[in-house]
Structures are given as C-alpha cells and as structure tokens.
Amino acid sequence: MERKVADKAQRHFVTGVSMITSNGYFGKNVMAAEWTMQISYDPLLIATFLHESSITLKNIQKTKEFGVNVASEKQSTLVNIAGGYSGSEIDKLKVNNSFTFLKSKFIKAPIIANCTINAECRLFSIKKMGDHVMVVGKVVAMRYDKTIKPLLYHTGRYYQIGDLIEPFRQQVRVNKSTFKWFSKEADGKFILKCNGAIIKSGRKVLFLKYTKNNMNYETIPYLKPKRGVNYLQSLQEYLKNMEIDVRLKPEPIMKRLVLENKNRKQRVNFVLFEGTIRNGSSRILLEKKDSELLKAFYS
Numbered sequence: 001m002e003r004k005v006a007d008k009a010q011r012h013f014v015t016g017v018s019m020i021t022s023n024g025y026f027g028k029n030v031m032a033a034e035w036t037m038q039i040s041y042d043p044l045l046i047a048t049f050l051h052e053s054s055i056t057l058k059n060i061q062k063t064k065e066f067g068v069n070v071a072s073e074k075q076s077t078l079v080n081i082a083g084g085y086s087g088s089e090i091d092k093l094k095v096n097n098s099f100t101f102l103k104s105k106f107i108k109a110p111i112i113a114n115c116t117i118n119a120e121c122r123l124f125s126i127k128k129m130g131d132h133v134m135v136v137g138k139v140v141a142m143r144y145d146k147t148i149k150p151l152l153y154h155t156g157r158y159y160q161i162g163d164l165i166e167p168f169r170q171q172v173r174v175n176k177s178t179f180k181w182f183s184k185e186a187d188g189k190f191i192l193k194c195n196g197a198i199i200k201s202g203r204k205v206l207f208l209k210y211t212k213n214n215m216n217y218e219t220i221p222y223l224k225p226k227r228g229v230n231y232l233q234s235l236q237e238y239l240k241n242m243e244i245d246v247r248l249k250p251e252p253i254m255k256r257l258v259l260e261n262k263n264r265k266q267r268v269n270f271v272l273f274e275g276t277i278r279n280g281s282s283r284i285l286l287e288k289k290d291s292e293l294l295k296a297f298y299s
C-alpha cells in the first residue's frame with residue numbers, strides 16, 4: 001500500500017466528534033475522540049478508539065467507566081481544548097469560559113452540557129487494535145437534545161450539517177383503488193418493498209387485474225419479499241405457482257416510486273426483473289394497458 005496516499009485519504013473520512021469524559025489519575029478529564037460510535041442496539045454499546053498514551057485510556061482502565069458527549073456545532077472550541085492538550089499537561093475542564101457540566105446519574109466522570117448526546121457508560125470490553133485501543137462501553141444512562149445539531153469533522157476541519165437530501169423518487173399519480181391496494185399492502189410501513197416481474201411480449205405487457213368489491217388494480221405480478229431471501233429465486237417460484245412460465249433476466253431494475261392520490265402518498269420500492277415468456281405458455285393473459293403505474297416501470 002502506498003503510505004503517502006493512505007495518509008491523505010484517511011483525512012477524507014467524515015465523522016462527528018465526541019468528548020470522552022473520565023475520572024482517575026489526574027482527576028476529572030476530557031479528550032476529543034472522533035472515532036466514537038454506537039455499535040450495538042441491545043445491549044446499547046458505544047465504542048471509542050483511544051491511543052495508548054492518552055490519560056483518558058488510563059483513567060478508564062482504572063475506574064471502568066466513562067462519559068460520551070457528542071459535540072454540538074457550537075462546541076468546536078471545546079473540542080480543540082479536549083483534543084489539543086493532555087490531562088497530564090493541564091486541567092482542561094477548568095479552562096476559563098469553557099466547559100459547563102450536567103450531573104451524571106451513575107458514573108463519577110462528569111458529563112458536558114449543551115451536547116447533542118450524553119451517554120454514561122460502564123466498561124464492557126477493551127482490546128488493542130493496531131495502534132489504538134478499542135474501548136467499548138455499555139450505556140447505563142443516555143440523554144439527547146434534538147434541537148442541538150452535531151459537529152462534523154472532515155479533513156481536519158469542523159463543519160455543520162448541511163441541507164437534507166431527499167433521495168429521488170418518481171412521482172406517480174394513481175387512481176383511488178390502486179392507491180388503496182398498495183397502502184393496504186404497506187400496512188402502515190413508510191416504504192413498501194415489492195419484488196416484481198416485467199413480462200413483455202411484443203407490444204403487450206403482463207399485468208394482473210384484480211376485481212373485488214369494486215377494488216381493481218393494475219400492476220405487474222409482484223410479491224412482498226422476505227428479508228434475506230433471494231429475490232430472483234422467490235420471484236421465479238411465485239410465477240411458477242401462478243403457472244406463468246417465464247425466463248427472467250438476472251439483472252435487477254430498481255424503481256423507487258411515490259404513489260400519489262389526492263394528498264395521500266405511499267412510497268414503494270420495486271425491484272423488477274425483466275422476463276420473456278417461454279414457448280407454450282400461451283394461457284397467460286397479456287394486455288397492453290395505459291396505466292400510469294405501468295408507464296412508470298417503462299420510463
């Protein structure tokens with residue numbers, strides 16, 4: 001590996017910055033650690049990667065507890081203090097006009113006010129990893145303030161969170177019954193996932209027409225995928241059970257749609273496989289339909 005390139009490339013990761021608080025050899029202390037993140041939901045675990053010479057690491061080894069304080073966009077000066085000096089050099093927490101504290105519930109280390117997240121952790125695991133030590137804490141208390149935006153760190157500089165990115169979705173106006181069908185399928189889920197086939201023959205397209213209690217919909221054959229199960233295989237099986245004999249191309253096509261009817265919206269993510277009818281399956285119904293939904297699949 002070319003060291004020079006790696007040295008530059010590693011600065012291009014993007015992280016937040018946490019301030020790790022601890023208590024020990026030099027009294028209460030804080031250090032900046034960008035390499036900090038949640039790594040498990042249950043139990044709720046946070047890992048932070050500390051270099052071996054940090055006083056913070058020694059404190060945590062001694063007391064088996066620490067605080068994680070996710071810095072806000074207004075705390076870059078605090079981060080500079082926490083990251084620029086060692087607790088063996090100065091008492092960082094007492095620098096004038098700098099840190100204010102909240103009362104911690106379970107640990108002796110302080111927690112810092114006005115952060116996006118404060119977590120109190122008990123040492124869960126510790127392991128040397130290359131030239132840093134992975135310190136994993138089990139969270140015993142946590143608080144957050146959704147109005148406080150986190151600080152970002154990239155190429156050695158601090159940034160604020162920018163504009164929200166709304167991933168592109170094709171908007172499709174559908175009739176009431178089609179909308180009803182898909183929102184019923186979604187059953188309250190924000191996004192409905194569908195695994196479907198587009199089967200063409202000449203200028204005709206296979207679609208399913210369903211009529212029951214005035215509910216009719218027009219769509220391609222699809223099924224709701226099961227998590228972790230191969231889409232192509234399950235679709236093939238599904239079509240076989242419907243006695244539709246097709247050959248599916250293995251390349252998935254993604255269609256991220258938002259179905260709209262009046263003011264209502266339902267997001268649907270289709271993964272589609274293009275198929276051709278095998279000889280001898282003349283019994284399947286093919287029709288060319290001018291439905292908005294089908295048009296969306298071909299655009």
Ligand SMILES: Cc1cc2nc3c(=O)[nH]c(=O)nc-3n(C[C@H](O)[C@H](O)[C@H](O)COP(=O)(O)O)c2cc1C
Nearest residue numbers: 031032033034035050051054055056083085086087
């Ligand atoms: C923005 C920023 C991020 C940092 N991230 C880390 C980190 O993830 N791990 C680490 O070991 N040191 C990191 N440091 C360096 C430590 O904060 C620094 O060595 C500190 O002086 C250690 O303090 P202590 O000896 O009082 O524990 C970072 C410094 C800055 C400014």
